[in-house]
Amino acid sequence: VGIIPKPNVKFSGEIDTTLNSAFLASSGAIYDTRPVLTQCLSLRGELNEHFFIDAYGWVISSLHTLQKESHRVLFNEFEGAIRLGHDYYFSKNVLLESKAGALWNPQIGYYDAHNNYWGPYIAQYLKNDYVIPYWDGLWMLAPRRSGRVRIGVRKPLKYSEKLSFTPFVETIWMDRRRFASRYSDVPTRHAFLGGAFGTLTFGATVRYKISERFSWNFSFSQFDIINSQARRALKKSPKYYAKCDWPVFKLGLTYNF
Numbered sequence: 001v002g003i004i005p006k007p008n009v010k011f012s013g014e015i016d017t018t019l020n021s022a023f024l025a026s027s028g029a030i031y032d033t034r035p036v037l038t039q040c041l042s043l044r045g046e047l048n049e050h051f052f053i054d055a056y057g058w059v060i061s062s063l064h065t066l067q068k069e070s071h072r073v074l075f076n077e078f079e080g081a082i083r084l085g086h087d088y089y090f091s092k093n094v095l096l097e098s099k100a101g102a103l104w105n106p107q108i109g110y111y112d113a114h115n116n117y118w119g120p121y122i123a124q125y126l127k128n129d130y131v132i133p134y135w136d137g138l139w140m141l142a143p144r145r146s147g148r149v150r151i152g153v154r155k156p157l158k159y160s161e162k163l164s165f166t167p168f169v170e171t172i173w174m175d176r177r178r179f180a181s182r183y184s185d186v187p188t189r190h191a192f193l194g195g196a197f198g199t200l201t202f203g204a205t206v207r208y209k210i211s212e213r214f215s216w217n218f219s220f221s222q223f224d225i226i227n228s229q230a231r232r233a234l235k236k237s238p239k240y241y242a243k244c245d246w247p248v249f250k251l252g253l254t255y256n257f
Contacts, residue, residue, distance in 0.1 A: 009046065009053075011044065013042050014255060016039065017039045018037070018253075019037055020248065020250050021035055021248055022035075022247075024223055027150075027178075028199035033243060034241075035063040036062055038058065039059050041057050041058075042054070049087075050086055051086055052084075052099075054099065055081060062074075066240065075108065077105070078105070079105045082102065083100060086098050093128055095126075095127040095128070096125075097125045100120070100121065102121060103118065103119060103121040117142065120138075120141075122136065132153065133152070134151075135150060135151045136150050144177065146177040147195075148174045148175070151173070155168070163209075165204060165206050168202065168203060168205070170202075172201075173198070174198050183233035185229070188229065190228070196229075198225060201221050203220045203248075214256075215254050218250065218252075219249070221250075222246075225244040225245065
């Protein structure tokens with residue numbers, strides 16, 4: 001493994017725009033049950049055979065005005081991250097991808113100016129031809145300290161050069177501070193390592209390659225709150241999007257370069 005990166009960095013990336021039937025955050029929460037539109041720009045720079053840098057910027061817009069009291073409709077939230085990564089090859093077809101960096105999430109369209117989230121982020125993926133387990137951890141340092149860990153597995157199935165199908169399942173563990181901020185109390189039932197596993201999401205993604213650069217993707221996710229304490233708290237919430245179980249559909253177009 002080379003330690004000093006080569007100066008000739010090779011860049012690649014993709015631009016994705018997606019119509020979502022609901023806003024299901026990667027942290028394991030439903031923040032809207034009405035349609036939203038998202039765009040994401042992802043970049044990756046290969047430093048050498050084993051090291052890389054990747055980054056992304058993501059924005060979301062509502063396609064309705066039901067939350068106009070708390071944020072504007074267009075471009076109401078931004079999320080971005082930059083990470084240093086390392087690829088370790090156990091064999092030709094088995095790769096452990098690890099990356100660590102920082103995430104920044106300013107809610108640019110919200111009227112509460114204190115909603116500026118940031119903190120360290122780490123992730124690992126065991127890539128192979130069979131089943132891909134993965135996990136990522138995010139620890140927010142502001143505006144309040146909290147952490148969560150996402151653990152999942154997916155199975156890539158390639159039917160042809162153009163068509164692929166990838167089922168997945170994942171769960172989210174939250175520390176006591178994140179659990180309390182979301183459900184108004186620290187976890188007392190089914191607690192684990194001071195926090196609790198709160199959600200389970202499963203589904204599948206279908207990707208169809210239109211050309212060398214463009215591809216369509218469609219996904220279905222079923223989101224479920226699996227912690228009984230969290231379910232009781234959500235059932236008391238007056239918010240229209242406070243759901244314990246909810247299906248999410250996504251239709252996106254991706255451009256690779």
